[in-house]
Amino acid sequence: MGFFKRDVAPVERFERALKDKLAARARLAEQLSEAEQLLAEMRAAAEQLAVAGASNTKLERAEVKLRAVEDRAKKLRAELAELDQQIMATERAWGDAKIQRDRDVTADGIEAMVMAIEQAAPKFEAGARSLMEAVTKSGAPVPDASRFATSVEAVRREVLSAVELLCWELRSTAVRTRAGNANVALLTQGEPEQPQQFPEIERQVIYTLNPLRWCEGGELRKAQAFTLVDLPRTLLTTALRHQHVDYPNARRVQTLMQVHGAERLRSELDDDDPQLVDLDVLAAEDSESPRADVA
CATH class of the missing domain: 1.10.287 (Helix Hairpins)
Incomplete structure (x- = not known):
């Protein structure tokens, strides 16, 4: 029966390949969605253990499970990104084949x-x-x-x-x-971003456990929870005393960093957000307490 095999035209061949890749992408996207949902649940569980001060054994066990799910999610994301590139290439080839078919006709x-x-x-x-x-x-x-x-x-x-x-x-x-004719695309280069200039203030890299806010030179600064931030040293003692921050090498911070990592969404907090802890107010209260004791 091989003698009667029909030669598939390029347009039809690329169209079939595109349909197969789109179906494979749908399956892969569903697997990734399930993995990300499981990852979010395990992150929340590990976060609760770390905030509650669980033992090192429980934290290590939670981290191992979290890393396994995280690795699977990363692998699925990489496969999905590679498949998207293949789909884009197949779509371009399919479009070129259709254009060439019209030219041939x-x-x-x-x-x-x-x-x-x-x-x-x-x-x-x-x-x-x-x-x-x-x-x-x-x-x-x-x-x-x-x-x-x-x-x-x-x-x-x-x-x-x-x-x-x-x-x-x-x-x-x-x-x-x-x-046919080949069109030459002109590549435009964007303007380089200007480096952000920070005021010369002595700072300390610290890990936040709660959303924070403070003032610097008349400007309101904010930081989300579970992120690394350059906190002025004048506010560091107050933040540590009230358990709103901790050092990056602390055991619970290492667990929280693995839970949230760099993928935590850092949406802008409103200035009047009730979750924000005002470090300036806490520092003022701490400075007034010794005076009251002396009096």
Whole structure:
């Protein structure tokens, strides 16, 4: 039965490949969604253990399970990204194949026109010669008939020359149509980003356990929970005393960093968000407490 196998056109081949890849992407996206849901649940559980001060054994066990699910999610994301690249390449190839098919159809039509002209040209030449012979071979010399025969001969030569030129031009057009044109895309480079300038304040890299806010030079600064932040040293003691921050090398911080990592969404907090802890207010209260004790 191999003798009857039909050759698949490029357009049909790329279309089938694209459908298969889209179906595979849907399956992979579903697996990734399930893995991310499980990852969110395990992150929440590990976060609760760390905040509650669970033992190192429980934290390590939670981290191992979390890493396993995290690795699977990363693997699925990488596979999905690679599959998206393949889908994009297949879509481009499919589009190029359709464009080339249209070009081939147009070029085939032009070449068919050339063949029809070349087949009709001999018939025209034979008819013109027959018409001239009908005039020249007659016995009666008539001036009008002679002039007519001369005109027919001139038209015959002109038409045959025009046919030859037209066929050459049409063949060239068919070749150019089949080849198509290549467009050159101009690449534009964006302006380099200006580095952000920070005021010269002595700071300490610390890990936040709650959303924080404080003022620097009349500007309100905010930080989300479970993120690394450069906190001014003047507020560090207060934040540590009230258990709103901890050092990055602390055991619970290492667990929280693995739970949240760099993938935590850092949406902007409102200035009046009730979850924000005002470090300036706490620092002022701490400074007033020793004075009250002395009094």
